[in-house]
Amino acid sequence: xxxxxxxxxxxxxxxxxxxxxxxxxxxxxxxxxxxxxxxxxxxxxxxxxxxxxxxxxxxxxxxxxxxxxxxxxxxxxxxxxxxxxxxxxxxxxxxxxxxxxxxxxxxxxxxxxxxxxxxxxxxxxxxxxxxxxxxxxxxxxxxxxxxxxxxxxxxxxxxxxxxxxxxxxxxxxxxxxxxxxxxxxxxxxxxxxxxxxxxxxxxxxxxxxxxxxxxxxxxxxxxxxxxxxxxxxxxxxxxxxxxxxxxxxxxxxxxxxxxxxxxxxxxxxxxxxxxxxxxxxxxxxxxxxxxxxxxxxxxxxxxxxxxxxxxxxxxxxxxxxxxxxxxxxxxxxxxxxxxxxxxxxxxxxxxxxxxxxxxxxxxxxxxxxxxx
Amino acid sequence: xxxxxxxxxxxxxxxxxxxxxxxxxxxxxxxxxxxxxxxxxxxxxxxxxxxxxxxxxxxxxxxxxxxxxxxxxxxxxxxxxxxxxxxxxxxxxxxxxxxxxxxxxxxxxxxxxxxxxxxxxxxxxxxxxxxxxxxxxxxxxxxxxxxxxxxxxxxxxxxxxxxxxxxxxxxxxxxxxxxxxxxxxxxxxxxxxxxxxxxxxxxxxxxxxxxxxxxxxxxxxxxxxxxxxxxxxxxxxxxxxxxxxxxxxxxxxxxxxxxxxxxxxxxxxxxxxxxxxxxxxxxxxxxxxxxxxxxxxxxxxxxxxxxxxxxxxxxxxxxxxxxxxxxxxxxxxxxxxxxxxxxxxxxxxxxxxxxxxxxxxxxxxxxxxxxx
Numbered sequence: 001x002x003x004x005x006x007x008x009x010x011x012x013x014x015x016x017x018x019x020x021x022x023x024x025x026x027x028x029x030x031x032x033x034x035x036x037x038x039x040x041x042x043x044x045x046x047x048x049x050x051x052x053x054x055x056x057x058x059x060x061x062x063x064x065x066x067x068x069x070x071x072x073x074x075x076x077x078x079x080x081x082x083x084x085x086x087x088x089x090x091x092x093x094x095x096x097x098x099x100x101x102x103x104x105x106x107x108x109x110x111x112x113x114x115x116x117x118x119x120x121x122x123x124x125x126x127x128x129x130x131x132x133x134x135x136x137x138x139x140x141x142x143x144x145x146x147x148x149x150x151x152x153x154x155x156x157x158x159x160x161x162x163x164x165x166x167x168x169x170x171x172x173x174x175x176x177x178x179x180x181x182x183x184x185x186x187x188x189x190x191x192x193x194x195x196x197x198x199x200x201x202x203x204x205x206x207x208x209x210x211x212x213x214x215x216x217x218x219x220x221x222x223x224x225x226x227x228x229x230x231x232x233x234x235x236x237x238x239x240x241x242x243x244x245x246x247x248x249x250x251x252x253x254x255x256x257x258x259x260x261x262x263x264x265x266x267x268x269x270x271x272x273x274x275x276x277x278x279x280x281x282x283x284x285x286x287x288x289x290x291x292x293x294x295x296x297x298x299x300x301x302x303x304x305x306x307x308x309x310x311x312x313x314x315x316x317x318x319x320x321x322x323x324x325x326x327x328x329x330x331x332x333x334x335x336x337x338x339x340x341x342x343x344x345x346x347x348x349x350x351x352x353x354x355x356x357x358x359x360x361x362x363x364x365x366x367x368x369x370x371x372x
Numbered sequence: 373x374x375x376x377x378x379x380x381x382x383x384x385x386x387x388x389x390x391x392x393x394x395x396x397x398x399x400x401x402x403x404x405x406x407x408x409x410x411x412x413x414x415x416x417x418x419x420x421x422x423x424x425x426x427x428x429x430x431x432x433x434x435x436x437x438x439x440x441x442x443x444x445x446x447x448x449x450x451x452x453x454x455x456x457x458x459x460x461x462x463x464x465x466x467x468x469x470x471x472x473x474x475x476x477x478x479x480x481x482x483x484x485x486x487x488x489x490x491x492x493x494x495x496x497x498x499x500x501x502x503x504x505x506x507x508x509x510x511x512x513x514x515x516x517x518x519x520x521x522x523x524x525x526x527x528x529x530x531x532x533x534x535x536x537x538x539x540x541x542x543x544x545x546x547x548x549x550x551x552x553x554x555x556x557x558x559x560x561x562x563x564x565x566x567x568x569x570x571x572x573x574x575x576x577x578x579x580x581x582x583x584x585x586x587x588x589x590x591x592x593x594x595x596x597x598x599x600x601x602x603x604x605x606x607x608x609x610x611x612x613x614x615x616x617x618x619x620x621x622x623x624x625x626x627x628x629x630x631x632x633x634x635x636x637x638x639x640x641x642x643x644x645x646x647x648x649x650x651x652x653x654x655x656x657x658x659x660x661x662x663x664x665x666x667x668x669x670x671x672x673x674x675x676x677x678x679x680x681x682x683x684x685x686x687x688x689x690x691x692x693x694x695x696x697x698x699x700x701x702x703x704x705x706x707x708x709x710x711x712x713x714x715x716x717x718x719x720x721x722x723x724x725x726x727x728x729x730x731x732x733x734x735x736x737x738x739x740x741x742x743x744x
Contacts, residue, residue, distance in 0.1 A: 013392070017389055017392060017393070020385070020389060020411060020697075021389070021693065021694040021695060021707075022686075022693065022695060023695035023696075023697045023707075025697075039392060039411065273689065273690075273712075282686065287682075287683055287686050288683055288686050288687035290686065290689075291689035291690070293689070295667065310659075311659055311660055314394075314654065314659050314660050314662065315660035317645065317662075317663035317665070318645075318663070321393065321394065322393045323393060323394060323395035324395075325392075325395045325397075335395075340645075
């Protein structure tokens with residue numbers, strides 16, 4: 001089976017590495033250069049002229065990024081089985097549609113409102129109580145189009161910075177930690193859930209994911225499973241879906257979802273019986289899902305900006321290095337290291353030991369280190 | 373780093389899958405078609421005209437099969453770092469050189485003699501005591517050039533069948549089981565040993581490998597490590613080396629070695645902290661070796677001739693499927709399944725359960741099943 005992947009970044013690369021042992025071949029379609037080159041044919045198409053050529057070479061289509069124009073996705077889906085569906089893409093591209101769906105399915109979120117003018121933004125900020133965060137309802141690659149309002153008087157400036165005719169305004173949440181759940185749904189409707197991960201961000205970039213999340217109660221895991229199952233079934237979704245949540249004293253609040261394999265699931269490469277990448281390939285190919293049980297405890301450390309001392313990392317007996325073959329650049333995800341351990345105490349020690357060889361890594365702070 | 377691989381079969385394919393996450397790229401050189409295509413550039417060169425072209429595209433050279441002409445290997449090694457060295461290749465290609473080296477290093481083997489005529493073969497068969505097995509001292513791809521002598525009178529016919537001017541004659545061994553040890557040596561001389569595997573052959577083809585070998589005593593493991601360490605150091609070897617042995621009531625006897633990753637080490641993909649493929653790439657690239665500790669108990673089942681019921685295998689929660697993307701053909705290795713378990717009892721049950729979906733698999737017999 002020939003699988004066409006829209007996008008050719010590290011996610012596509014890891015999908016291919018997981019798919020070759022299942023006798024899949026890969027063709028990548030991208031609008032720019034690519035780190036996946038070498039792992040399959042890559043069609044670089046700046047003008048959208050080679051979509052038909054791409055389609056003629058593949059049996060099924062998937063994507064590794066959610067910013068694909070929905071019209072393009074729909075056109076492709078008419079000609080080849082495409083998973084996840086254009087509808088999933090559409091919902092995930094629009095924060096208003098996403099939050100509306102969460103609400104309809106009874107998935108709690110931080111309070112939110114829509115504003116379509118600077119004046120409306122000021123009113124909404126007043127109603128929700130500052131600080132609030134305002135975001136354009138659609139988002140580009142770069143994560144721009146966001147502003148924090150400390151007071152309602154910030155509205156005019158925020159409106160100008162965002163530069164979008166429709167914004168979503170969200171109340172700040174006092175969360176204990178950020179978590180995510182990754183699930184996969186097969187063509188026949190079978191669903192499997194990975195144990196939730198605890199995610200540590202720094203300067204807006206994911207730095208560490210610990211899985212299973214320390215101190216995770218079965219109730220919280222089940223709550224998250226209920227939410228993501230509702231989403232999967234409602235969208236008749238096939239493939240891997242990621243839901244990012246806040247854990248609060250009053251339960252989970254959904255933040256956003258991604259219709260794809262996710263950075264907070266990279267730990268599954270060695271940390272689970274079947275990786276998120278293999279399970280996505282299984283699902284979109286019509287195969288049964290793989291076992292999602294964890295293998296010990298894992299922490300993923302992102303390699304950001306600089307590669308650090310690769311040979312020191314390779315010499316650690318509990319570390320698994322995954323490089324994306326990209327050039328160094330500040331803020332860029334260059335790879336990740338998966339750390340394995342049998343206890344959280346050991347995990348903390350190992351993560352800190354490894355992080356010293358990664359100059360860009362912030363100090364490791366998590367629910368584990370907060371405990372003392 | 374660009375790694376050139378001589379040969380483009382499933383071993384090269386799995387080397388590449390392990391090497392991409394270490395930011396290596398691959399160019400394959402083969403004299404026929406290839407199942408690795410898609411994982412890197414493949415140079416098909418029936419006449420040996422493109423070797424320079426191949427070399428110009430790579431930083432280091434390795435090989436995935438040991439039947440490369442030594443002159444070619446030496447020419448390549450003059451121009452690029454090549455691991456394992458042409459010397460290792462030379463020894464492994466010649467059964468007389470191999471057994472002589474075993475003897476010089478104090479590694480016990482079954483008794484053997486050289487014969488250079490039908491008459492000498494008859495004399496040697498008489499001396500060793502029939503049955504004996506006679507083999508041409510050099511071997512081609514196909515494993516031909518062997519004959520069993522039930523009586524010394526079989527010598528003339530055996531000599532004709534083998535059709536080679538120099539044969540090695542080996543005494544039959546009453547072994548308990550066949551085992552192998554896989555070790556890896558780094559550029560700086562560091563050596564790591566995987567736990568030994570028990571190997572089950574059927575009709576001359578490896579069918580099952582169980583690792584760590586059931587009932588393996590630390591003394592036997594250490595004995596095998598001593599032998600393979602002597603070989604690695606004597607050949608100043610860099611990369612993965614495999615030594616196949618017979619376990620007998622009187623200790624281990626070396627059978628033969630292979631200067632490469634080996635079918636009896638495929639269990640390391642999920643069954644060890646670092647796979648044999650990754651460790652070979654680490655070694656030949658000058659990186660530190662990876663941890664060779666096992667992760668639970670493993671059994672590898674080869675998929676021979678027919679693919680069987682792939683979806684039933686994928687549905688097993690303890691099985692990992694690795695396909696080579698090859699067409700079905702009797703006796704051909706099409707892939708393998710790695711089965712994981714926490715006890716040997718569970719492992720036996722799981723292997724039998726999986727094997728029922730592989731029509732070509734012989735009944736699972738091993739030291740585990742022999743016990744009852």
